[in-house]
Amino acid sequence: MRADSIWFTDHAPFPGDLFGNRMRYSELEEYLNTLSGLKNKYADQIAVHAGLEAEYFPSFDQEGYYAKLIADPRIELLMLGQHMAEEDKNPGKYSFSWNPERKREEEHGILGKAIIQGIRSGCFGAVAHPDRIFRRRREWTVEMERLSREMIAAAVERSIPLERNMESMHNKWYYWPQFWKIAEEMGAQIIFGLDAHAVKALEI
Numbered sequence: 001m002r003a004d005s006i007w008f009t010d011h012a013p014f015p016g017d018l019f020g021n022r023m024r025y026s027e028l029e030e031y032l033n034t035l036s037g038l039k040n041k042y043a044d045q046i047a048v049h050a051g052l053e054a055e056y057f058p059s060f061d062q063e064g065y066y067a068k069l070i071a072d073p074r075i076e077l078l079m080l081g082q083h084m085a086e087e088d089k090n091p092g093k094y095s096f097s098w099n100p101e102r103k104r105e106e107e108h109g110i111l112g113k114a115i116i117q118g119i120r121s122g123c124f125g126a127v128a129h130p131d132r133i134f135r136r137r138r139e140w141t142v143e144m145e146r147l148s149r150e151m152i153a154a155a156v157e158r159s160i161p162l163e164r165n166m167e168s169m170h171n172k173w174y175y176w177p178q179f180w181k182i183a184e185e186m187g188a189q190i191i192f193g194l195d196a197h198a199v200k201a202l203e204i
Contacts, residue, residue, distance in 0.1 A: 056118030
């Protein structure tokens, strides 16, 4: 089977380069210009689309960062991928600095809340691997179901699709069938993504 389009949604950088595992903020222009060049170069072979995957942080929203990204005509999709979250009472402090025990017990809650805020912000066109917020949990709980329903309800209300990540399926703690059963029951829009971080990962 041959794909007729490909979406690039690299991890978005943030001013100040506060977060790892992504390009530097100074490299964003090169990323977008490179994809614009590929779009033109391969126009007769495959449709190339440019986007970014970004966390929702209230302080950056207030500073207008997401609005700036959305206004850039080269960016076709801003995808919400919540790997960490900003503390409510301590703007500028993030969950990645928590100790392992606190992450295990509390991280999914703050990530879920951030996803709901991000959906309602109107800045994002899809939510990447929403069930991955439970990656530190080891059994499904009533509290996880409640949080899942809140996230899914927000997505349904705003008609924002949720990504069922095929890469997550290889890790039992990243992929939760219980979440997707609820999503189907609630009538959520579901899209499939591969989350490929290298060309080899496209070989499925």
